[in-house]
Amino acid sequence: MQRLIICLLLTVLFFPGKAQSLSNKKADGYRAIWFELSQKYEYGDKYSGALGTYTAKHTPLSIYSKKADKTFFVYGGTTNEDERHLLCMIGEFNHKTGMVSKPTVVYDKQGVNDPHDNPSLMIDDSGYIWVFVSGRGRARMGFKFKSTKPLSIDSFEQITEEEMTYPQPWNTKFGYFHFFTKYMGVRQLFYETSTDGIHWTDDKLLAAIPVHEGEKSGHYQTSSVFKDKKLGTFFNRHPEGNVDKRTDLYYLQTEDFGKTWTNVSGEKLELPLLKVENAARVIDYASKGKNVYMKDMGFDKSGSPVCLYIRSNGHEPGPVSAPYEWCITRWDGKGWKTSVVTESDHNYDMGSLYIDKKEWKIVGPTEPGPQKWGVGGELAVWSSTDNGTTWQKVKTLTHDSPLSHSYVRRPVNFKAPFCFFWADGNSHEFSKSELYFGDFEGNIWKLPYEMKDDFVKPTKIN
Known part of the structure; x- marks a missing residue:
């Protein structure tokens, strides 16, 4: 018996994939994962901290369902505050009761601590909830999961296993x-x-733009949908495949479910895009020596695309790559216009863009935080009443925080008070990470880290 126990312990320690999976189990609280890339520089890791709602290239992470009157949201969770065991989680906030239910582990990423494998979310017309779990190349495959019941997070069934990273699923009229x-x-x-x-x-290649013929290149993107029909994507490019040189800004759109693709003016383009200079390019940032970090995008009331991103002088954290400019690039019907909203202190500071008929808003960690030159900071709301031309800070949401707030995410069709959600954590050192949501009035709630009951009211902290 003693030998059997030792063998079982060794199996768990050295073969974590063989341990009992937590998939389709309820967790007794909302615990976000902490992560570091382990690329060290004078001012810290290339990026590290509270990455439960990471990356900007996972979208959407949250959707409000009018039928259920609930906001559903996915995130990268973990088992305990002193562990980094990635769990792909889903939770729900009930707007009628003001309570959250215990979250569900959609998929237990056994042996993985990397939130590049975080999930994204989609809800179909019948109310079934789809969770797209990111992989990492072919080393870790991605998965599509579907809820077993409409508008329920109690259990999920696996639909596919495939190679995919940074999932961005959208439900359209087609x-x-x-x-x-x-x-x-x-x-x-x-x-x-x-x-x-x-x-x-079959998987269809969108872009693979090299600098020189025969050379490899890559891209990061953010996407959105307008009136359930027009899909748009902004993306950068990686010269020589080097993500630390990410630069330039491109835009593509389709209004017929991917059959034809055009630039913003409606000029038809053949895919995949293979040339640096093409009709989809919005800004040549390479000639300016600028890096571009995609954050969010949306459409204005006329269906013109708008992109939020940070531009800087390089990938290395600290003053060497400053300024870290929060930029809005938008199509005004005649040309592309770019304005600077504000500056922060890290390439991986991430916020979300809100576009209404009369007012545009940005919510993000634009203010200095407790861990200088680290991911995240203090949260603020910025507003524009002239279609993104000029911006003013209208509210500071957090202050005197012991930990940095990072990766503020916008729910699709958001409803107050769950207007945005995010995680906090130490930007430079391993720490506990908790989840929050808030509204534009400045109210903030913390999701329960420990739950004894199936339904609990979040704690209002501001």
Whole structure:
């Protein structure tokens, strides 16, 4: 018996994939994962900290369902505050009761502590909830999961296993559209479509722009949908495949479910894009020596695309790459216009863009935080009443925080008070990480880290 116990312990220690999976189990609290990339520089890691709602290239992470009157949200969770065991989680906030239910482990990433494998979210017309779990190249495959009941997070069934990273699924009037990335030695952009979620088209290459013929290149993107029909994506490029040189800004759109693609003016383009200079390029940042970090995008009331990103002088954290400028680039019907909203202190500070008919807003960690030159900071709300031309800070949401707030995410069709959600943590050292949500009035709630009951009211902290 003693030998059997020792063997079982050794199996768990050295073969974590063989341990009992927590998939489809309820967790007794909302615990976000902490992560560091382990690329060290004078002012800290290239990026590290509270990355439960990471990356900007996972979208959407949250959706409000009017039928259920609930906001559903996914995040990268973990088992305990002193562990970094990635759990792909889903939770729900009930707007009628003001309570959250215990979250569900959609997929236990046994042996993985990397939030590049975090999930994204989609809800179909019948109310079924789809969770797209990111992989990492072919070393760790991605998965699509579907709830076993409409508008329920109690259990999920696996639909696919495939190569995909940075999932960006959208429910449109034509069916399901999925932007994603494959690691082909470099990060190349693909898309696929489906009318039922079970059967998908072959993966179609969107962009693979090299500097020179025969050279490899890559891209990062953010995407959105307008009136359930027009899909748009902004993306950068990685010269020579080097993500630390990410630069330039491109835009593509389709209004017929990916059959044809155009630039913002409607000029038809052949895919994949393979040339640096093409009709989809919005800004030549390479000639300016600027790096570009994608954050969020949306459409204005006329359907013109708007992109939020940070531009800087390099990938290394600290003053060497400053200034870290929060930029808005928008199409005004005649040309592309760019304005600077504010500055922060890190390339991986991340906020979300809100576009209404009369007012545009940005919520993000634009203010200095407790860990200087680290990911995240104190949160603020910025407002524009002239279609993104000028911006003013209208509210500071957090202050005197012991930990940095990072990766503020916008729910699709958001409803107060769950207007945005995020995680906190130490930017430079391993720490506990908790989840929060808030509204534009300045109210903030913390999700329960420990839960004894199935439904609990979040703690209002501001």
